[in-house]
Amino acid sequence: MGYPRATVPERKTKRGAGRTPLEADVDVLVCGASFGGLAVARELAGSGARVLVLDRYEVGERQTSACAAPTAWLEALGLGESMRQTFDALVIHTPHTSARIRLPWTFSTFDYRELCELLWAQADAEFETATVSGRAAAANGSGRIAVETDRGPLSAPLVVDALGWRRVLGTGYQPPEAPLSRGLEVHPRAAGDELEVWIDRDYVPAGYGWSFPARDEVRIGVGSFDPRFHVREPTVRLAGDLGREAERYQGNWIPHRLRAATERGVFFVGDSAGHCLPLTAEGIRTAFHFGLACGRELRAVVAGESTRERALARYSAFSGAHEWKYRWMLRAQRLVPRVPPRLLAAALRGIERPRLVDWAFGHYLRIAPPPARPISARRVMHAERN
Numbered sequence: 001m002g003y004p005r006a007t008v009p010e011r012k013t014k015r016g017a018g019r020t021p022l023e024a025d026v027d028v029l030v031c032g033a034s035f036g037g038l039a040v041a042r043e044l045a046g047s048g049a050r051v052l053v054l055d056r057y058e059v060g061e062r063q064t065s066a067c068a069a070p071t072a073w074l075e076a077l078g079l080g081e082s083m084r085q086t087f088d089a090l091v092i093h094t095p096h097t098s099a100r101i102r103l104p105w106t107f108s109t110f111d112y113r114e115l116c117e118l119l120w121a122q123a124d125a126e127f128e129t130a131t132v133s134g135r136a137a138a139a140n141g142s143g144r145i146a147v148e149t150d151r152g153p154l155s156a157p158l159v160v161d162a163l164g165w166r167r168v169l170g171t172g173y174q175p176p177e178a179p180l181s182r183g184l185e186v187h188p189r190a191a192g193d194e195l196e197v198w199i200d201r202d203y204v205p206a207g208y209g210w211s212f213p214a215r216d217e218v219r220i221g222v223g224s225f226d227p228r229f230h231v232r233e234p235t236v237r238l239a240g241d242l243g244r245e246a247e248r249y250q251g252n253w254i255p256h257r258l259r260a261a262t263e264r265g266v267f268f269v270g271d272s273a274g275h276c277l278p279l280t281a282e283g284i285r286t287a288f289h290f291g292l293a294c295g296r297e298l299r300a301v302v303a304g305e306s307t308r309e310r311a312l313a314r315y316s317a318f319s320g321a322h323e324w325k326y327r328w329m330l331r332a333q334r335l336v337p338r339v340p341p342r343l344l345a346a347a348l349r350g351i352e353r354p355r356l357v358d359w360a361f362g363h364y365l366r367i368a369p370p371p372a373r374p375i376s377a378r379r380v381m382h383a384e385r386n
């Protein structure tokens with residue numbers, strides 16, 4: 001039997017006295033309740049496993065990105081309701097030209113809170129707000145992995161770190177001396193029709209600016225592949241150039257190198273494993289892609305068809321099989337900023353040709369392809385079987 005589904009509580013993140021010590025006897029501890037962690041929890045629905053998801057904030061409380069993803073991924077996971085706008089073209093601006101590229105598939109912007117709540121509704125896990133600070137010592141011979149939180153230590157046989165770029169349960173990175181990009185955006189209340197990016201050294205020497213409309217707000221930002229380059233001033237300038245208010249800031253570090261997907265018995269998913277794609281900084285669908293893969297392996301362990309060691313090895317191999325794709329994207333990330341602007345303009349005019357665009361964007365999507373058909377939450381399938 002699956003466990004009763006927890007609903008997203010109305011209360012905000014527990015603070016002070018609300019943070020009572022936690023005690024839990026769970027099969028799977030998922031640390032991080034954003035794209036990666038929620039995808040793992042969703043995949044475990046109906047498995048019979050007792051799953052506890054932890055995050056320092058309530059589910060969906062803090063937006064972590066510009067929230068644009070391939071529409072097919074959102075639809076496959078039943079997240080269509082959270083979509084705000086859909087785009088079948090990408091407008092790329094360089095100092096010498098602007099190209100409107102018709103895409104062979106569409107991107108959609110979505111509302112972060114709504115998407116997280118939809119994912120959560122498809123899981124049958126429990127949730128607690130807690131800040132995870134690292135690994136703790138597990139009782140000898142227990143076979144469990146223990147983690148330290150601000151509400152006391154917790155342990156489980158299966159532990160997932162979906163905590164983002166800090167990789168709290170493994171060997172972390174220290175910015176700015178690490179393969180991390182910087183991203184910052186503002187969210188003016190405004191409307192727009194086009195998904196736009198700027199490859200322009202006036203804004204950022206290596207990186208790009210963007211403007212992603214999402215019905216009643218536009219997400220305007222700048223990302224720098226060089227972690228030492230500060231992006232606040234160019235973000236404000238880009239917003240100003242577009243006649244928008246620089247208000248409601250949101251920013252973070254973005255990993256641009258793939259890392260080990262397992263370490264000392266822990267599974268890493270999403271940014272904690274460097275699953276965000278270099279060059280484009282697209283990390284939502286990859287967090288889904290690897291989150292579902294990790295969830296599948298954990299499911300097999302819970303069902304007694306696999307062991308933790310086998311699941312770790314298989315998930316690590318699955319993630320590692322993508323290494324060459326990440327290497328190519330990183331090469332492109334290093335190359336694009338070095339291309340002289342006039343050559344870049346000529347290349348863009350070339351890429352406007354439909355066959356080339358279909359080829360390039362087709363390959364790009366296949367790095368983490370959307371499921372061939374919608375995957376209903378297993379909880380529903382499980383209920384139907386009974």
Ligand SMILES: Cc1cc2nc3c(=O)[nH]c(=O)nc-3n(C[C@H](O)[C@H](O)[C@H](O)COP(=O)(O)OP(=O)(O)OC[C@H]3O[C@@H](n4cnc5c(N)ncnc54)[C@H](O)[C@@H]3O)c2cc1C
Binds near residue numbers: 057163164183
């Ligand atoms: C400005 C910006 C714009 C972006 N735009 C896009 C975009 O449009 N499309 C796209 O595909 N990608 C985008 N990205 C990249 C994308 O946001 C990330 O790759 C993606 O969020 C990774 O998902 P994740 O679940 O691995 O980690 P995160 O989304 O970072 O989630 C980590 C979760 O862990 C929690 N957490 C962190 N530390 C702790 C702790 N110590 N204890 C407890 N909880 C903790 C956080 O609260 C959060 O809920 C953007 C990134 C930035 C910075």
